[in-house]
Amino acid sequence: xxxxxxxxxxxxxxxxxxxxxxxxxxxxxxxxxxxxxxxxxxxxxxxxxxxxxxxxxxxxxxxxxxxxxxxxxxxxxxxxxxxxxxxxxxxxxxxxxxxxxxxxxxxxxxxxxxxxxxxxxxxxxxxxxxxxxxxxxxxxxxxxxxxxxxxxxxxxxxxxxxxxxxxxxxxxxxxxxxxxxxxx
Numbered sequence: 001x002x003x004x005x006x007x008x009x010x011x012x013x014x015x016x017x018x019x020x021x022x023x024x025x026x027x028x029x030x031x032x033x034x035x036x037x038x039x040x041x042x043x044x045x046x047x048x049x050x051x052x053x054x055x056x057x058x059x060x061x062x063x064x065x066x067x068x069x070x071x072x073x074x075x076x077x078x079x080x081x082x083x084x085x086x087x088x089x090x091x092x093x094x095x096x097x098x099x100x101x102x103x104x105x106x107x108x109x110x111x112x113x114x115x116x117x118x119x120x121x122x123x124x125x126x127x128x129x130x131x132x133x134x135x136x137x138x139x140x141x142x143x144x145x146x147x148x149x150x151x152x153x154x155x156x157x158x159x160x161x162x163x164x165x166x167x168x169x170x171x172x173x174x175x176x177x178x179x180x181x182x183x184x
Contacts, residue, residue: 007067010058018055025068026051028140029075035135036079046082050075069149076132076150122172129153130165137162 009017033043053074136142148155
């Protein structure tokens, strides 16, 4: 089903249209959400919330972007809302004993633990936009034109943000040079 036909089916309330939209994009949406939120369970919740929002607001879809781009934009906003909510809950419960901090779930169990920890720490040090562009491009495989539409930035801004993110990650992850090597 092509994008316009799928959008039309969803707008007319056709359940098969929504099922098709879900089957086309749910696994990638879960991956994006998991990368943005760091938790499989939070990702599942975010994707469910996003699809509810898509169903409620499909009538406002005007076709100025693809249905997929519009859907991923809703997912990204849902993930941002989940992050803000999590931050507020942590601030409120900060002094309560027994609350373990939420840790990202390991995505590559076979990866060297120290490298994985260093990478997660470096990614968390990036700005939100740098982290999101990096994850969408390098991990999820979106093109810059898609990232631009999803994050509502220009394609040039997406490319520049990715460049800056990689530069920052490289600096954070480079092995420290010994003083003997610097003396040469």
